[in-house]
Amino acid sequence: MMKVFYFSSLALIFFYVTAIARTPEAAPGIFPYQYQEQILDNGLKVILIPMDSPGLVAYYSIVRTGSRDEYEPGHTGFAHFFEHMMFRGTKKYPGSVYDKLMTEMGADANAYTSDDITCYHLNFAAEDLEKVMELESDRFQNLFYEEQAFKTEAGAVHGEYLKGLSSPYFLLSEKLMDTAFDVHTYKHTTIGFRQDIEAMPTMYDYSRSFFNRYYRPENVVLLIVGDINPATTMPLVQKYYGNWQKGYVPPQVPVEPEQQGERTASVTYNGQTLPILCIAYKSLAFDPQNIEMAACTLLGDLAFGETSDIYKKLVLNEQRVEFIAADFSSARDPQLLSIWTMIKAEGDIDNVKNEIYQTISYFQQNLVQDQKLADLKSRLKYSFLMGLETPDDVAGSLARFLALTGDIKSVDQLYATYDQVTPDHIRQVANKFLVQSKRTVVVLKGGQQ
Amino acid sequence: MSKLIYFIGVAVLCCLIIMNCHSSKGIKMVLLEVPSDPTISLAIWFKVGSQNDPAGKEGLAALTAAMLTEGSTVQNSYDQILEQLYPMAAGYSLSIDKEMTVIKGRIHKDNLEKYYQLFTQAILNPAFKPEDFDRIKSNIINYLEKTLRYANDEAFGKEVLYQTIFANTPYGHSEAGLIESVKAITLDDVKNFYQTHFTRDNVVIGIGGGFDRSLVRRLEKDLAGLSSGTPTPVPKPSPLPISGHQVVLVEKDTRSTAISIGFPIEVLRGDDDYYALWIANSWLGEHRNSSSHLYQVIRESRGMNYGDYSYIECFPMGWARQFPPANVGRRQQIFEIWIRPVQNEAAHFALRAAIRELQKLVDNGMTQEDFELTKKFLKKYYLHYAPTTEMRLGYKLDDEFYGIPDHLKKLPEMLDRLTLADVNAAIKKHLQYQNLQIAMITQNAETLKQALITNATSPMKYATPKPPEVLEEDKHIETYPLNIKPDNVKIFRVDEMFVR
Numbered sequence: 001m002m003k004v005f006y007f008s009s010l011a012l013i014f015f016y017v018t019a020i021a022r023t024p025e026a027a028p029g030i031f032p033y034q035y036q037e038q039i040l041d042n043g044l045k046v047i048l049i050p051m052d053s054p055g056l057v058a059y060y061s062i063v064r065t066g067s068r069d070e071y072e073p074g075h076t077g078f079a080h081f082f083e084h085m086m087f088r089g090t091k092k093y094p095g096s097v098y099d100k101l102m103t104e105m106g107a108d109a110n111a112y113t114s115d116d117i118t119c120y121h122l123n124f125a126a127e128d129l130e131k132v133m134e135l136e137s138d139r140f141q142n143l144f145y146e147e148q149a150f151k152t153e154a155g156a157v158h159g160e161y162l163k164g165l166s167s168p169y170f171l172l173s174e175k176l177m178d179t180a181f182d183v184h185t186y187k188h189t190t191i192g193f194r195q196d197i198e199a200m201p202t203m204y205d206y207s208r209s210f211f212n213r214y215y216r217p218e219n220v221v222l223l224i225v226g227d228i229n230p231a232t233t234m235p236l237v238q239k240y241y242g243n244w245q246k247g248y249v250p251p252q253v254p255v256e257p258e259q260q261g262e263r264t265a266s267v268t269y270n271g272q273t274l275p276i277l278c279i280a281y282k283s284l285a286f287d288p289q290n291i292e293m294a295a296c297t298l299l300g301d302l303a304f305g306e307t308s309d310i311y312k313k314l315v316l317n318e319q320r321v322e323f324i325a326a327d328f329s330s331a332r333d334p335q336l337l338s339i340w341t342m343i344k345a346e347g348d349i350d351n352v353k354n355e356i357y358q359t360i361s362y363f364q365q366n367l368v369q370d371q372k373l374a375d376l377k378s379r380l381k382y383s384f385l386m387g388l389e390t391p392d393d394v395a396g397s398l399a400r401f402l403a404l405t406g407d408i409k410s411v412d413q414l415y416a417t418y419d420q421v422t423p424d425h426i427r428q429v430a431n432k433f434l435v436q437s438k439r440t441v442v443v444l445k446g447g448q449q
Numbered sequence: 450m451s452k453l454i455y456f457i458g459v460a461v462l463c464c465l466i467i468m469n470c471h472s473s474k475g476i477k478m479v480l481l482e483v484p485s486d487p488t489i490s491l492a493i494w495f496k497v498g499s500q501n502d503p504a505g506k507e508g509l510a511a512l513t514a515a516m517l518t519e520g521s522t523v524q525n526s527y528d529q530i531l532e533q534l535y536p537m538a539a540g541y542s543l544s545i546d547k548e549m550t551v552i553k554g555r556i557h558k559d560n561l562e563k564y565y566q567l568f569t570q571a572i573l574n575p576a577f578k579p580e581d582f583d584r585i586k587s588n589i590i591n592y593l594e595k596t597l598r599y600a601n602d603e604a605f606g607k608e609v610l611y612q613t614i615f616a617n618t619p620y621g622h623s624e625a626g627l628i629e630s631v632k633a634i635t636l637d638d639v640k641n642f643y644q645t646h647f648t649r650d651n652v653v654i655g656i657g658g659g660f661d662r663s664l665v666r667r668l669e670k671d672l673a674g675l676s677s678g679t680p681t682p683v684p685k686p687s688p689l690p691i692s693g694h695q696v697v698l699v700e701k702d703t704r705s706t707a708i709s710i711g712f713p714i715e716v717l718r719g720d721d722d723y724y725a726l727w728i729a730n731s732w733l734g735e736h737r738n739s740s741s742h743l744y745q746v747i748r749e750s751r752g753m754n755y756g757d758y759s760y761i762e763c764f765p766m767g768w769a770r771q772f773p774p775a776n777v778g779r780r781q782q783i784f785e786i787w788i789r790p791v792q793n794e795a796a797h798f799a800l801r802a803a804i805r806e807l808q809k810l811v812d813n814g815m816t817q818e819d820f821e822l823t824k825k826f827l828k829k830y831y832l833h834y835a836p837t838t839e840m841r842l843g844y845k846l847d848d849e850f851y852g853i854p855d856h857l858k859k860l861p862e863m864l865d866r867l868t869l870a871d872v873n874a875a876i877k878k879h880l881q882y883q884n885l886q887i888a889m890i891t892q893n894a895e896t897l898k899q900a901l902i903t904n905a906t907s908p909m910k911y912a913t914p915k916p917p918e919v920l921e922e923d924k925h926i927e928t929y930p931l932n933i934k935p936d937n938v939k940i941f942r943v944d945e946m947f948v949r
Contacts, residue, residue, distance in 0.1 A: 106828060155912065162705035166599065271701075272595045382537060
């Protein structure tokens, strides 16, 4: 009964958001908006999503390059650094002019970088669409900066690194990735190794090469959402981006050999903190139609989410940990399924570790209840749909999908794959992936200050 | 431009068919009806905050509120609540500040009935179980002892600034409390505080989205089941005057220095001068925006750090949000400058650069060109403040707090009305650079103190070449005089913070 109730509710949500889309036709999958997609001759993929958002537009330039693409030694952190350089302008619109025009438009303009994506996003009034497109297409094709400006920006990146240093989670993540990976570029975090950040000012020539190889139309998805008319917007895209030259050179990202045994590491935090434990397992690449990958994502929440037995035991009843949570999502290449917990007593670390192993063992031997699985699928769908309120919400939700696959259909595909996951699949992936030989365990403890 | 006006017109006149406040049965209601919205936003505002914490029990308001949103009810244990919220992807959140506590929730209307039960039970029937109390209290103590002191120097610096400016006033401690005060709080304290402060005479009900009128009546009737009584009013805080440049240095083993600067201002949302300062402040330091002048001087030209901003209203968790939050209404605000961490050796220079820019603004005012550009910017930028029903409802509650009709509506109106002379007069009247409180989280505090009190030259050493105009300006910055007397510098260890 419960299951029927939730799914009928979901159907009503589909109806609502579809109804407010400009073309009110039934959508086939979970993604509720109609969209128009086109690939220009130069390979640039363009996705236009009109939605009822009077006067507002979200404009996302998604570069399918992140710290994963930093395969050359000594150049970690460059994707993120390059994100900064993109605000330095062109000969036609130098950085100061770009900033002034953005200011005049009252645009909310920013960018972020992670392992698989560099995303430039703007929110602005619909009347400014063409001006924004002119500016964005210009900097993606004609970025220009002097060596002096490049060196100055390296200082800002160093400042960003410094501000993150006080976080124990940053320190632990850095150690985790460095320990778990041998050759793949996921070995380093997005901000990069400290010595590489400090050497950035000397890498002006390399920065031009980075731009020339990765900032090419074949490697970018342009996503425009909001108060737009596709019939007039697509010709504008052609006008401003049509002459962008091809030339993408794929990175030579090394393939990580299969892990052969458990790895452990510890790290001391320069400050006070409760101990933090991270247990991670090698996983598989993001593929929205791969049922094992979908089952892994669900397993993380079922085993360690806030309605899991271990959460009730360790967080609520025995109160031995501040929190426990899992991140079992996937990346462009096989990465990590990770479980994180903050433990209240240092002497309890090994016991908590064993509780986690026992939980894994339980899911390896037993089938999860049908109702639990149905509740989780319902939660995922509601969570996705309720997060699509504004153009920026919609574009922000799609950005990572587009970076990982380049294909907006991957959203519908993933949720359709979730629907097919059974308790058997959950047990299978627990046995296949959550095994000792694929495991990395890192413990962070506070120092004395 | 015409499209922009169209947007405002649509937003205000069409989408929000009814936007009103009315009072019946003694409970104030703030309604924001958006019939096309398939979700319903609930915001239950109790007029209580950390200013109401009794002496020696600092943190009691926050701990009590958390017992409602993160604890069991008479009907359900906390894990049962989580189980029931889970498939709806729903929850309720807590916003607690000095004067406002708001319990918020958002749900699709199809799930309203089930959600409503859980949401109202949390407010009306908290179980106050000892095990929930122990868990929440332990988390708060860990936050104060470890997270706030060590894990985020920027948050640490801002908290030190506020606590110093508001020392010995009801605003003088973190919402989370003080360490030994939280330890001293008992479950009976929580129960009593709930009975006396979370009352039907002290609550405002906010509802937004596609709700039915029956929900209004039902919520009003149900919340009338809260106990009665009005808490003793807390006087508006009167921070002590700041004389000269006062400095608090917190010694910490760190490679970078977080800097916050501020002083109290007598301007609140709704005052005409507030909107004049809104324009001036946007030019000087728009939050997380390269249009910020401080950002241009310190980050863009010199690459010294990640960003530099200023504020005329409290802006908590600035590192995690782009736009001003709702429901942090306060009767006393400060003007604040936030310098994100700079390398320790550049701290003195960065401090000088920021105060020098403030002085230039105060002495010279804005130029006509900057004034026009900033107005143009804000006219569209403010549209991003509240794009959702939930956020607009938050602003409506703030209007109620400040006793003003419609802040979001007044913003563009004032942009049209204010002149450069108005703005520059407001700058002269409310901003100054002579009397400032400064907070710095840094290493080698004693060395920095000596440099500060002797006004030692603080030359910038760049790793990379800089243009001649920057180097020329640096000569003025590195010797810019600060007024820091030896007695006005206090050095603390980390473990001396957030204790009584």
